[in-house]
Amino acid sequence: MLKVEKLSCGYGGEPVVRDISFTLSQGQRLVLLGPNGCGKTTLLRAVTGLLPSTGLLELDGRDLRSLSARERGRKMAMLTQMSGTGFAFTVWETVLMGRYPHLGRGVFASPSAEDRRIAEDCLKSLGLWAERDRPITELSGGQLQRVLLARTFAQTPEIILLDEPTNHLDLKVQVELVEQLKDWSSRPGRAAVGVFHDLDLALSFADTVLLMDRGRAVYLGSTDRLDPALLSRVFEMDVPAYMRNSRKRWESMGE
Amino acid sequence: MRKAGGKGLALGLFAAASLLLGIGLGSVFISPAKILSALTGGGDEGTRALVLGLRLPRVALAFLAGAALSAGGAVMQSALENPLASPFGLGVSAGAGLGASAVMVLGVGGALGAFALPAAGFAGGLGTVLLALALARAFDSRLSSVTVVLTGMVLSLFFSAILDLMAAMNPDYAQRIGLWQMGSFAAKGWQGVGVLCPVLLLCLGVFLSRARELDLLSFGDEQAQAMGLDPRRTRRFLIALVAVLTGTAVAFSGIIGFVDLVAPHVARRLFGAAHRRLLPAAALLGGSFMVLCDLASRTLASPREIPVGAVTALLGAPFFIVIFLKGRRAP
Numbered sequence: 127m128l129k130v131e132k133l134s135c136g137y138g139g140e141p142v143v144r145d146i147s148f149t150l151s152q153g154q155r156l157v158l159l160g161p162n163g164c165g166k167t168t169l170l171r172a173v174t175g176l177l178p179s180t181g182l183l184e185l186d187g188r189d190l191r192s193l194s195a196r197e198r199g200r201k202m203a204m205l206t207q208m209s210g211t212g213f214a215f216t217v218w219e220t221v222l223m224g225r226y227p228h229l230g231r232g233v234f235a236s237p238s239a240e241d242r243r244i245a246e247d248c249l250k251s252l253g254l255w256a257e258r259d260r261p262i263t264e265l266s267g268g269q270l271q272r273v274l275l276a277r278t279f280a281q282t283p284e285i286i287l288l289d290e291p292t293n294h295l296d297l298k299v300q301v302e303l304v305e306q307l308k309d310w311s312s313r314p315g316r317a318a319v320g321v322f323h324d325l326d327l328a329l330s331f332a333d334t335v336l337l338m339d340r341g342r343a344v345y346l347g348s349t350d351r352l353d354p355a356l357l358s359r360v361f362e363m364d365v366p367a368y369m370r371n372s373r374k375r376w377e378s379m380g381e
Numbered sequence: 382m383r384k385a386g387g388k389g390l391a392l393g394l395f396a397a398a399s400l401l402l403g404i405g406l407g408s409v410f411i412s413p414a415k416i417l418s419a420l421t422g423g424g425d426e427g428t429r430a431l432v433l434g435l436r437l438p439r440v441a442l443a444f445l446a447g448a449a450l451s452a453g454g455a456v457m458q459s460a461l462e463n464p465l466a467s468p469f470g471l472g473v474s475a476g477a478g479l480g481a482s483a484v485m486v487l488g489v490g491g492a493l494g495a496f497a498l499p500a501a502g503f504a505g506g507l508g509t510v511l512l513a514l515a516l517a518r519a520f521d522s523r524l525s526s527v528t529v530v531l532t533g534m535v536l537s538l539f540f541s542a543i544l545d546l547m548a549a550m551n552p553d554y555a556q557r558i559g560l561w562q563m564g565s566f567a568a569k570g571w572q573g574v575g576v577l578c579p580v581l582l583l584c585l586g587v588f589l590s591r592a593r594e595l596d597l598l599s600f601g602d603e604q605a606q607a608m609g610l611d612p613r614r615t616r617r618f619l620i621a622l623v624a625v626l627t628g629t630a631v632a633f634s635g636i637i638g639f640v641d642l643v644a645p646h647v648a649r650r651l652f653g654a655a656h657r658r659l660l661p662a663a664a665l666l667g668g669s670f671m672v673l674c675d676l677a678s679r680t681l682a683s684p685r686e687i688p689v690g691a692v693t694a695l696l697g698a699p700f701f702i703v704i705f706l707k708g709r710r711a712p
Contacts, residue, residue, distance in 0.1 A: 176606060199609020206607075211600045212464055213654040223596055227609030235593075261653075281608065 127151060127284055127317055128173070128185055135172040135179030142168045144341045145181070150285065155311050156319045157332035157349075161361050165341040166321045170289055173319065174204055186284075199227030203283035207293035210270050214261035217254060217273050221245045224280030248276040252306065268299035275303065279310060286311070288320030292327060300324070304331045325365070385658065388651060392665050396444075399669040403440035403676050404432060408683065411436075438574055442633060443566045443675040443689075444668035445577045447640050449584075449630035451667020452660055453623040454641030455648065456588055459599045459656065460619045461526040467641040468627035471533030471620070472509035474638065475540035477631040480505020482544055482558045486551050498561075499573070499632035506628030507621075509536055514617060524613045525602065529620070563688030564635035566675050573633030584626040585664060591619065592656035599654065637690045639697040640667050640674075646701065670697070 128150035136142035143165040150156055158166040172179040175190060175198060183190045185201055193201075203224070210220075225241040237245075249255045252272050262270055271291065278286055288307065292300040304327060311318040322328035329335075335352050337345035339360045345352060354366045405411045411419075411428060418424040419432040453468045460466075468474070480501035483489075489497075513533040514524070521528040544562070548555040588595070594615050597605040602612040627641065644667035645659070652662040674692040681687060 174607065176603065195606065195611040196609040199607070202607075204603070204607035206603060209601065209604065211462065213459065213599045214649065215596065215599070215654045219596070219653075219655050223593075223600075223608060226593060226597060229593070277608075287607075 128319070129182065130173065130184075131182035133169070133172060133179050133181035133183060135168060135177050137168075137177075142341050143172065143179075143338075146336075146338075146343050148336055148343075148346055150317045150319060152315055152317060153312060154317045154334055155308065155332045156317075156334045156336060157328045158319070158321050158336050158338060159325070159328060159357075159360075160338035164338040164360075166338060167289060169338070170287055170319065170321055174198075174202065174287055196227045199281065199283075201283055202285045202287065203278045203281040204287040204289065205275060205278045205291045206289040207291060210262050210265075210274065212263065214263045216258065217249070217260050217262055217265075218245070218258040220262050220273055221249055221254075221258075221276045221280050224248070224277040227281065244282065245276075245280045248279040251279075252276045268295055271295055271299065271303065275306060284315055284317070286316075286318045288318060288322070290321055290323050293323055300327060307331065326369075385652065389658075389662070392651075392662060396665045396669045399672045400440060400444065403443065403672040404436045406676055406680060407436065438569065438571045439566045439675070440672055442569050442573045442577065443671045445574060445581055446566070446630040446634040446637070447644070447671025447674075448664035448668035449577065449581050449626050450637065450641040450671075451644035451648070452581075452585055452588065452664040453627040453630075454667075455645035455656075455659055455663040456595065456619055456623050457641070458645055459595045460616045460623075461530055462599060462601045463526055463530055464646070465642070466526075466530055468510075468623055469636075469638050469641055470530070470537060471624075472513055472537040472540060473506040473624055473627045474631055474636045475537040475544065476509025477502040477506035477628055478544050478558075478562055478636055479540045479547075480508070481561055481632070481635075482547050482554070485557055485561075486547055486554050496572070499576070499629075502632035503628045506631055507624045509540060510620060510624035510628075512536060514620060523602070524616065526616075529616075560688070561635045562690075564637035564690040565678075565686070566634060566689060567679070567686060569633060577629055577633060580626060580629045581664075584622055585660065587622060588619070588660050589657060591615070592660065595619070595656040596654075635690070637671070637693055639690075639693040640671055643697045643701045644670055 130149070131147045133146045134141050134144050146169055148156065158169060160166055168177065171177040173183065185193070190198065222237055222241070222245045225237050225245060228241060229235045229237060246255070249258060252275060254272060254276055257265070257269065262273055265273065286307070292303055295303065307318060308331060310316060320328070320331060322331065329349055332349055335345060335347065335349050336343055337352070337356065337360055344360060345356055358365045401413050401416060404416050405413060409431065411432060415424055415428055416432055419429045450468065457466045457468055457471065458464055481498050484497050484501040510533070513529065513536050516536070517528045517532040518524050520532070544558070548558045594610055597608050597610045598612060598616060605612045645663045648659055648663035648666050652658045671693070674696060675689050677696065678687045678689040678692045
């Protein structure tokens, strides 16, 4: 679905990401891993088209950069860390906005019955239907992020890009969100690429890892085959030892 | 839906009542019945002259200017994803003031006659916003809302300083410049109405046709783009149009602050944030509010007139605080 070859990009002429290549096929969940400043978010922004880049960037065989904003919006959606707006749109209005790239081109084009049905289904599947008339400014962080997830689903994209979507959320909400995203991407014709703040959560979400160090890819492959020693070298700490200690702490708790 | 319809009807009645009050009250009281008969060509000649020649053009201009400033403010706040943004803050007023003052002091624009001042005000307002956008773009190719707001603010302060300097260096014109800066609807005739009415209707129509884009822009660039919008292009177009609309209004009324900031917030609280309802509501509310402020400006200290800009701030500030804080306190 998505093909990236020798992609380089950065800010102000200084490349942050260099020569990254990967492909994303149906049902795949790719996670970008690496320490702060390694270029994960920059790469994600380049894939959305928010940031200019060089190299090949193809979506379903078409140059992604040649697509109009609406065409891109029909194929690709993005969920960022909790960030609504200060303006009090209702939950329903917010989720219906996800249908924007599918609306007709007419000046006063409005959502069709089909658009409304899709938005309704997304709200119901995430247990938000009862909240549809509430202003999003009154929601808790977890509720707001679920509304934004419903809006992302309502966009009916092929690929969802995730930029640390679980930040600032309670553990339970984080786990639920990851499960909902896994469930979504397991359906035919869908895939996801994500950056997660939490290493454990990232590995539980993804089946494929792109490990980055100083803007370059150092590993691209399945989550199972990721070499812990490589992970430790990139993160400049003994990652497995940290995880083991953490686990021990839990196992000894309450003894 | 029925609730929104009820609120809309109430707002329509409020607007009609404020118009009737604005025309009816003053040195001579004119009853609603007399106003209606004067409007339809009946009644005595004196009342007709008073209504059609004096009160109605003044009230209509106040309503249109209030509606233009308020709708412009609502668009500006959403397009810049900033509840504190306003045409005033982005330099429309300072630029318009500078343009108008230049005409007063330099005495140019004779060929345009009575339109010289409004034309200069309009050009100054629009020019300032376009300059702010161009400067913001030079510093930040993504044209983020923070850059636009900051650039507008700096330009606004810079032009206000030049305006003060001009007034100080030309004491003969200082009073005229000062009065223009405080805004007034006195003795403007039908000219302003004739120009502002079509501009307002056209701009409102375009804004409404972009209501969905404005909804998306309210969520910021990243989210708007992810939903399939080109935020930069849309924002540039909408802000330029706000500058045309509010520049035209300020050109005829002089500088009147606060309405463009307050009325959109009150409209959002009553009608929600979705622009297809917000924009007409903000226009009606801003128009009615301006008519009532103008009424206060000419009646409270009659026969003297209080500058209408002072009234909008004096009435608007406490009203805003009550509405805003009441909403905040709610669970």
